[in-house]
Amino acid sequence: MKFIVLPSTGDVAGVSIERLARTRLEVVHRASGRPWIIGDWDEGDVYKARIGNRRVVLLGRFLMDEPALLRVLDSAESLSDLSRITEEIPGSYHLVAELDEGVRIQGTLSSGRQIFYSNRGSPVLAASDPALLLPFVGREWDRSILASRLIAPWPPWPVSEIPVWKGVSALAPGHFLQVDSRTGTARQVRWWSPEEPHLTLERGAELLASAVHDAVRSRGRGRTTVSTDLSGGLDSTGLCFVAAATGVPLVTTRWQATDVADEDEAWARKAERRLPEARHLTFDRRSAPGWFTELLPRSPGVHDHEGPFPWIRTRGRLVHAAEAVADEGSRTHLTGHGADELFFATPLNLHSLARTHPAKVPAHVLGYQALYRWRTAPTLRGLADSSTFSAWLGKVTDSLRAPLREFSAGPDFGWGLSGRMARWVAPEAVEAASEALRRDDVLSRGPLSRYRAQHASWQDARLCGDTLRKVNHITRVHGVSWEAPYLDDRVMRIALSVRFDQWSMPDRYKPLLVEALRGTAPPEILERSTKSEYSAEAYTGLRRSREAVAELCDGMRLEEHGLVDAEAFGGTVFNPPSSSFGIIPVINTLACESWLRSIEDGSREKDLVSILEG
Numbered sequence: 001m002k003f004i005v006l007p008s009t010g011d012v013a014g015v016s017i018e019r020l021a022r023t024r025l026e027v028v029h030r031a032s033g034r035p036w037i038i039g040d041w042d043e044g045d046v047y048k049a050r051i052g053n054r055r056v057v058l059l060g061r062f063l064m065d066e067p068a069l070l071r072v073l074d075s076a077e078s079l080s081d082l083s084r085i086t087e088e089i090p091g092s093y094h095l096v097a098e099l100d101e102g103v104r105i106q107g108t109l110s111s112g113r114q115i116f117y118s119n120r121g122s123p124v125l126a127a128s129d130p131a132l133l134l135p136f137v138g139r140e141w142d143r144s145i146l147a148s149r150l151i152a153p154w155p156p157w158p159v160s161e162i163p164v165w166k167g168v169s170a171l172a173p174g175h176f177l178q179v180d181s182r183t184g185t186a187r188q189v190r191w192w193s194p195e196e197p198h199l200t201l202e203r204g205a206e207l208l209a210s211a212v213h214d215a216v217r218s219r220g221r222g223r224t225t226v227s228t229d230l231s232g233g234l235d236s237t238g239l240c241f242v243a244a245a246t247g248v249p250l251v252t253t254r255w256q257a258t259d260v261a262d263e264d265e266a267w268a269r270k271a272e273r274r275l276p277e278a279r280h281l282t283f284d285r286r287s288a289p290g291w292f293t294e295l296l297p298r299s300p301g302v303h304d305h306e307g308p309f310p311w312i313r314t315r316g317r318l319v320h321a322a323e324a325v326a327d328e329g330s331r332t333h334l335t336g337h338g339a340d341e342l343f344f345a346t347p348l349n350l351h352s353l354a355r356t357h358p359a360k361v362p363a364h365v366l367g368y369q370a371l372y373r374w375r376t377a378p379t380l381r382g383l384a385d386s387s388t389f390s391a392w393l394g395k396v397t398d399s400l401r402a403p404l405r406e407f408s409a410g411p412d413f414g415w416g417l418s419g420r421m422a423r424w425v426a427p428e429a430v431e432a433a434s435e436a437l438r439r440d441d442v443l444s445r446g447p448l449s450r451y452r453a454q455h456a457s458w459q460d461a462r463l464c465g466d467t468l469r470k471v472n473h474i475t476r477v478h479g480v481s482w483e484a485p486y487l488d489d490r491v492m493r494i495a496l497s498v499r500f501d502q503w504s505m506p507d508r509y510k511p512l513l514v515e516a517l518r519g520t521a522p523p524e525i526l527e528r529s530t531k532s533e534y535s536a537e538a539y540t541g542l543r544r545s546r547e548a549v550a551e552l553c554d555g556m557r558l559e560e561h562g563l564v565d566a567e568a569f570g571g572t573v574f575n576p577p578s579s580s581f582g583i584i585p586v587i588n589t590l591a592c593e594s595w596l597r598s599i600e601d602g603s604r605e606k607d608l609v610s611i612l613e614g
Contacts, residue, residue, distance in 0.1 A: 045059060058089065082099075094128060116168050160462075214490070226243055228334040552597075
């Protein structure tokens, strides 16, 4: 799905109404008859309602409660009152609405559905995809933002969300775009902030169970078949049983691990035996694509237009899986992504626990010390740290070239991961990335929450949603949408509202999710308390894809722009470090190089209608 929201007055962004009538594009009209929203979507993925001059459109996957939505629309005294729609209607969708005061446009809290808008004059254009705005704002990319994408594992928020294209802005978390219908100007308005964590584990699990079931049902609505990942991990396996409970025919997919000692397969087989009605697809390790098998997109200029694709290592696998489930009749594929970000208790929770339930900190600290072998003095110093978000950003900027330590005598209780830039990244790129981190519009932003754990969870969920959005650029070519029910607004709001003392204990694995799935997933599935790691996939993939990697190293566009040293990069790629941590910046670099090559395609000069039709 992709769409653009057009202004209510003046030229329709240079789009010929006559040409629109000759295309296969979908068009939602204003009461005046002027095109309002144009795009490419399935009929069942759009809902339109109108009461007098009031209009609302939902675009995505949802469980419609029409009376509830109409009540909200009828009673709304302002655009802000329409926030209640997200409470009444489960699912993952964009919301576009119009009242007398203007137009409201928004995506989701996870950024899995995001809104981008033009920031060069008025009238403002808003779209689900920045590529739709490029015919109007130009095709100039921001060197400092691209350089920041070389920070491994990822740049810190909010730099991580700044579009790489100049002239394009992205909606901030928890905000909607309000467009004045008369002037065409726009401003961002906050509609949601995380609550003070107040739910008990029991109450949170009860609410979460309902929200996850609704999220999955919204994906199955109108579908004859739904497919899901079945890796063997708790997250995707749990979703399989939720999906099976909806009654929609189910297809599951799993990848045989390169490491024959990987335990995912044993857990996946347990689940398969408990899902006898489902069709189970297994991708053989010997014949199916491995990591790094499609470093350049099959359709240049289509998949990577938003920016570097963070999961470039598995692009070939995504294409293979999408083709396979499409052959089985699935148009919607469910993935367990988002659960790690929301339900896995990290040591950072201790810092927030110390501010909400200090009496419970000692027992939790002892558990984490046993796990990570922290020394007491640096642990206490970390817990006492109260540095501001902007001060932490400054420390991250100053340490971009510092050595990466896998083990430490004490915890890192910062506002997020302190990223690093690899030795092959040019000094000019480090300086450019530093400029991005020091921008006024970055330093003026406060954290997503006053609690570091809550801030980090929301930031990480948005990083995941951002990537899943880009995954859909790939899979939609094959007629399949890649959906992450754990990233739905209602799921996220519940997860971020559970008290830290209720789920931060180190001796339980994802207790909130486990309790929410209890009664749906078999007890033996919920007993899993481990998580596989995939370094074998990385090393084997690099070895088997040497030729494709070598092609990217030859005439690197990143080197032409003064951002990397190609020889130093090649030396690392063809002689990988012994620690898989060293492969993370390799992935970032390959993603940036692939993106630069993909935008060289001349098709980027297409006009709006051609991009939508493409």
